[in-house]
Amino acid sequence: MKVTETLNEGLKREYAITVTAAELDAKVEEKLKEAQPSVEMKGFRKGKVPMALLRKQFGQRLMGESMQEAIDGALSAHLEETGDRPAAQPEMKMTNEDWKEGDDVEISVSYEKLPEIADIDFSDVKLERLVVKADDASVKEALDNLAESPQAVTYEAKKTQAKDGDQVVLDFVGKIDGEPFDGGAAEDYPLVLGSNSFIPGFEDGLLKVKAGDEKDVEVFFPEDYQAENLAGKKAVFLCTIKEVRGPKKPKLDDELAKKFGAEDLEALKGQITERLEAEYSGASRAIAKRGLLDALDKKVKFDLPALLVDAEANQIAHQLWHEENPEVEGHDHPEIKPTDEHIKLAERRVKLGLLLADIGQKAEVKVTDQEMTQAIMNQARQYPGQERQFFEFVQQNAQFRQQLQAPMFEDKVVDHILAQAAVTDKEVSKEDLQKAVEKLEEE
Incomplete structure (x- = not known):
């Protein structure tokens, strides 16, 4: 041979x-x-x-x-x-x-062939990590939002007309062509106007009612309504208003805290502080990661496989075209050619992808079985009642497992690099962090 x-x-x-x-x-x-x-x-x-x-x-x-x-x-x-x-x-x-x-x-x-990438000294990579503390005003704002949530708000009877946000207690009977239909009746039903928990038009029809009123509300069931025998049909609901109640904002006290699973108000404030700072930390990390990738893009140079760049540029162009033309669902469209901008973005993505993969391989970065299992379980929670089918799908689909593993591997490699880079913490306000996030999203 x-x-x-x-x-x-x-x-x-x-x-x-x-x-x-x-x-x-x-x-x-x-x-x-x-x-x-x-x-x-x-x-x-x-x-x-x-x-x-x-x-x-x-x-x-x-x-x-x-x-x-x-x-x-x-x-x-x-x-x-x-x-x-x-x-x-x-x-x-x-x-x-x-x-x-x-x-x-x-x-x-x-x-x-894939390029050979030289070992990199990360110690001269200088980055700034934004640090935000949850101040009293932010905690108070979060507490106020909790107090206004459906879980916390209580209602008390009022004599004035019902408006958006009020709770109406009513009996109703729904009829189609003069005949009642299954599931279309209830007694003493508490309905919050503006909650969009009923079919479109029903809650709007109850605005300005008062206790003791009787009102017929005419609605149309949506064409895609889950009950096929009702879909697209006109219905009239005969409503008897028992009571109109206005929302009553609860006090910020221990009783409110218990509604959210905390022992007392101070414990709830502590939970809120932790949650807010975790959110700030997540946003700060995203900014630091972008800064790191930008620094690596400038610091490291090597030849890129044209095949990978072309494939990535075509994918970027195709995706952006469909985002601009959402009415086209399939692939029956004119040929889409990548622009110079698409190619430049593709080169960056391919370069950084190869670089992070090489760094991770040399550092023996691994996504453990336990981490994969946790990620799969987190995904499964998005499909309540179908968890078993989801697990079977994951087991049979190696490509999906790879898609799930890839960002986890990338994040671990980024953490590996950040641990060696010259990272300086800078304490900023929540507003400054938000501006940095918005700038990140614009790029």
Whole structure:
């Protein structure tokens, strides 16, 4: 077997591989001898079929298998010897298309290899980490928001007309074409106007009612309503108003705290402080991560596989086109060509992706089984009642597991780098942090 380099340009490599007829024949012979003891054929005892007959019966099929194995083996040996890591599946084609049995096999193999990335000293990477403390005003604002939440608000009777945010206690009977329908009636039902818990138009129809009023509310069920027998139909609800109640904001005291699972008000304030500072820390980390990636993009330079850049640029252009044309759901649209801006963004993404992967590999960064299990469980919570089906989907879908693992691996690599970089903490206000986040989203 002979391997000859025919192209060595940047990351591009091309080789001519020749597998001799003698090598192929030897492989076929080896396979026939391996199979001979188990072959049964009429007129011969098991394992006693002559080799010439076996070759005539199975040689053609085994020739194809032997050819593929020889080529794959030659490529594997070459990659192991050179240390090349192809950026994508190598392209292979037979160059002597008029090949016939007894001829050598000539194959052309081409690929782009992944670049070799030098070790990096991160100690001269200077970053600023924004630190925000949860002040009393922020905690008070969060407490006020909790006090106004449906879980905390209570209602007391009022004599004035119902307005948005009030609670109306009513009996109602829904009818279609004058006939009541299943599930369309209730008594002493407490409905908060503006909660959008009923079909469109129902709550608006109860604005300005007072206790003792009787009112017919006319509505149309949505076309996509879950009950098909009601979808798109006109209904009239005969409503009797029992009581109109106005919202009463609770006091910021221990009783309110207990509604949210805390022992007392001070404990609730402590929980809020922790939650706020965790949110601030998450936003601060996102800003620091962007700063780190920007610094690495400027600091490190290496050749990029054109194949990966082209694929990423096409994906970016395609995604952005669909975002600008949301009415087009499929792929029946004109050809989308990446712009210079798309290509520049693709180069950054490919570069940083390869760089972080290389750093993580050298540092032996791993996503543990426990971390993956926790991530899968967190995802499963988004599908209440369908957790079992979700777990089965994850087990059977390696690509989804990879998509789940990739950002976790990236974050661990980022933490690894940040631990070595020159990071300075800077205490700022919540408003300054918000401005930094908004600037991040604009870029």
